[in-house]
Amino acid sequence: MALLEATDLKKTYRRGEQTVEALRGVSVRVDRGELVSIMGPSGSGKSTLLHLVGGLDRPSAGSVRLDGQALESYSDGALSRFRRTRLGFVFQFFNLLPNLSALENVALPLLLDGASLGTVAPKARELLAQVGLEQRTDHRPAQLSGGEMQRVAIARALVGDPLLVLADEPTGNLDSKAGVAVLELLQKTVRERGQTLIMVTHDPNAAAYGTRQIRVQDGLIASDEPGR
Ligand SMILES: Nc1ncnc2c1ncn2[C@@H]1O[C@H](COP(=O)(O)OP(=O)(O)OP(=O)(O)O)[C@@H](O)[C@H]1O
Numbered sequence: 741m742a743l744l745e746a747t748d749l750k751k752t753y754r755r756g757e758q759t760v761e762a763l764r765g766v767s768v769r770v771d772r773g774e775l776v777s778i779m780g781p782s783g784s785g786k787s788t789l790l791h792l793v794g795g796l797d798r799p800s801a802g803s804v805r806l807d808g809q810a811l812e813s814y815s816d817g818a819l820s821r822f823r824r825t826r827l828g829f830v831f832q833f834f835n836l837l838p839n840l841s842a843l844e845n846v847a848l849p850l851l852l853d854g855a856s857l858g859t860v861a862p863k864a865r866e867l868l869a870q871v872g873l874e875q876r877t878d879h880r881p882a883q884l885s886g887g888e889m890q891r892v893a894i895a896r897a898l899v900g901d902p903l904l905v906l907a908d909e910p911t912g913n914l915d916s917k918a919g920v921a922v923l924e925l926l927q928k929t930v931r932e933r934g935q936t937l938i939m940v941t942h943d944p945n946a947a948a949y950g951t952r953q954i955r956v957q958d959g960l961i962a963s964d965e966p967g968r
């Protein structure tokens with residue numbers, strides 16, 4: 741069984757009089773262990789696709805099955821719990837909470853799920869060590885560099901042992917050297933843990949790290965090929 745099976749996904753956004761057909765019928769299957777890169781022009785529907793498969797938004801038509809579960813069958817509350825416990829997200833702007841330490845930011849998904857900091861701190865610490873930040877556990881985001889913030893965000897995405905990691909332009913706000921380091925780290929940690937990654941990126945070098953490259957254009961999949 742495929743880990744992810746999206747069938748004929750459509751998404752229409754309405755803003756007053758205007759409608760935008762962001763996705764016009766996208767079907768894709770992703771198996772466990774794949775590292776998928778999604779590329780395509782600005783406005784082509786990449787983030788929309790990632791949001792739909794990650795249950796951050798609901799499609800106008802079509803369905804998403806993740807680990808055998810149809811996301812459309814979930815209530816909003818059940819969907820947000822599924823996201824918190826089974827998925828990991830890495831965004832372009834890191835989305836760290838400014839008043840929390842690196843350790844607390846990493847632990848946050850488990851804290852939101854009711855765990856105590858005492859029980860999850862060792863795991864958060866271990867993940868921070870894996871991303872090379874064992875010396876930065878007590879720093880707040882403002883006391884970290886951009887690359888360090890993104891490494892904290894990666895550790896946070898992995899802390900719940902997610903089924904699937906979704907990343908949207910994870911290197912969009914980093915210089916090319918920090919970007920390469922973050923990508924190598926993300927792919928290495930995901931691979932080592934036997935996890936699955938779907939990553940949106942503008943950067944062809946970043947896309948080449950994956951095992952598979954999907955190109956989205958005008959709300960449709962234009963090509964889907966093995967990585968280099
Ligand atoms: N909430 C929204 N309301 C209305 N239109 C939207 C909304 N979100 C996205 N769109 C439109 O849907 C289309 C696809 O947007 P999307 O964010 O998926 O593109 P993208 O491929 O991720 O682009 P980029 O590379 O610039 O991030 C765009 O034309 C965008 O303007």
Ligand SMILES: [Mg+2]
Pocket residue numbers: 786787788
């Ligand atoms: Mg986008």
